[in-house]
Amino acid sequence: xxxxxxxxxxxxxxxxxxxxxxxxxxxxxxxxxxxxxxxxxxxxxxxxxxxxxxxxxxxxxxxxxxxxxxxxxxxxxxxxxxxxxxxxxxxxxxxxxxxxxxxxxxxxxxxxxxxxxxxxxxxxxxxxxxxxxxxxxxxxxxxxxxxxxxxxxxxxxxxxxxxxxxxxxxxxxxxxxxxxxxxxxxxxxxxxxxxxxxxxxxxxxxxxxxxxxxxxxxxxxxxxxxxxxxxxxxxxxxxxxxxx
Numbered sequence: 001x002x003x004x005x006x007x008x009x010x011x012x013x014x015x016x017x018x019x020x021x022x023x024x025x026x027x028x029x030x031x032x033x034x035x036x037x038x039x040x041x042x043x044x045x046x047x048x049x050x051x052x053x054x055x056x057x058x059x060x061x062x063x064x065x066x067x068x069x070x071x072x073x074x075x076x077x078x079x080x081x082x083x084x085x086x087x088x089x090x091x092x093x094x095x096x097x098x099x100x101x102x103x104x105x106x107x108x109x110x111x112x113x114x115x116x117x118x119x120x121x122x123x124x125x126x127x128x129x130x131x132x133x134x135x136x137x138x139x140x141x142x143x144x145x146x147x148x149x150x151x152x153x154x155x156x157x158x159x160x161x162x163x164x165x166x167x168x169x170x171x172x173x174x175x176x177x178x179x180x181x182x183x184x185x186x187x188x189x190x191x192x193x194x195x196x197x198x199x200x201x202x203x204x205x206x207x208x209x210x211x212x213x214x215x216x217x218x219x220x221x222x223x224x225x226x227x228x229x230x231x232x233x234x235x236x237x238x239x240x241x242x243x244x
Contacts, residue, residue, distance in 0.1 A: 002088075003169060003200050004051035004074060009083035011044040011069060011224075043069050045224040047083070056201045058211030058232050060239055061221035067204040070221065071095055071171050074202065089168030089200070090119045094159060096173075103147035107138060107157065110146050114161045128164055135186070136160035156183060163190050170194050172203040208236045 044066050051057060059067050072078040073085060075093035100117065101110045111132055115125035133139045136156040138149075146154060163170075172191070194201055195214060205211055211218060211232050218235025220228040228238045 001053045002050050003053050004049070004088075004202075005084075005086045006047050006049040006074070007084045009044055009047040009073060009080045009085060010042065011073065011078065012040045012081045013043050013069075014040055043224050044073065044080070047226060049219065049226070049229070051200060051202065054198045054200055055217060056195060056215045057203070057217045057219060058215035058235070059202060059204045059219045059221060060206075060208065060211055060235060064223075065221040066224040067221050068095060068173050071173055071202065071204060075171050087169070090165075091169045091171060092118060092162040092165060092167035093171040094162050094173065095171060101146045101154065101158070104145055106143045106145055107133070107149070108142045110157070111161055114158075115165060118162075118165055118167065120165060132157075132160045132164050135164065135190075137183070159187060163194075166197075167199065169200045169202070172201065172205075174204060174206065208240070212236050
């Protein structure tokens, strides 16, 4: 049964240069008659992709090829400019760990909020609080506002919540670099459980060996276009041949 379908998905976004163009400069350029419309870049170009239940898919490509953007489209973080996206089931996106946290409220309240946003009830999340805190090694920070945590602690908390709730679809974007070596080992062991379960997994990784060994299918993205979809081994081979 298909759980993800993208039909002719394209995304135009403002360039990073335009994002950093602050309001004061914009007003000045308008007053001086020098205002120009923000430049846009085609980040994803007519993407067609179907993912079946339980598939493990590796997404590869050079930096800037649109890999993380594709995951954000699937997760609902970004909306496509054109095309359609259909997703069935609960998604846990491990893309920008902790990006959805409210820095002003406590760690515990953020756990409850994050879980509710993923579709779980407050009662369910209360039952999970202790195991999440233990995995993230934040038992002593339950009532501390998230803004009082280090960036590493926030990343650990995001990883612990998203993987504790056991979603139908797990979205991973180079997240195994979280924390120190002992925590990385814990992360990898937890991720391995998803490979053994029926969960559908999409992973972006520059570790081509990991993609070949752990994923059944591979998707090679290049400048916002899908250049190849097939077995992970074939996808890696095509990508490396193009690089050489």
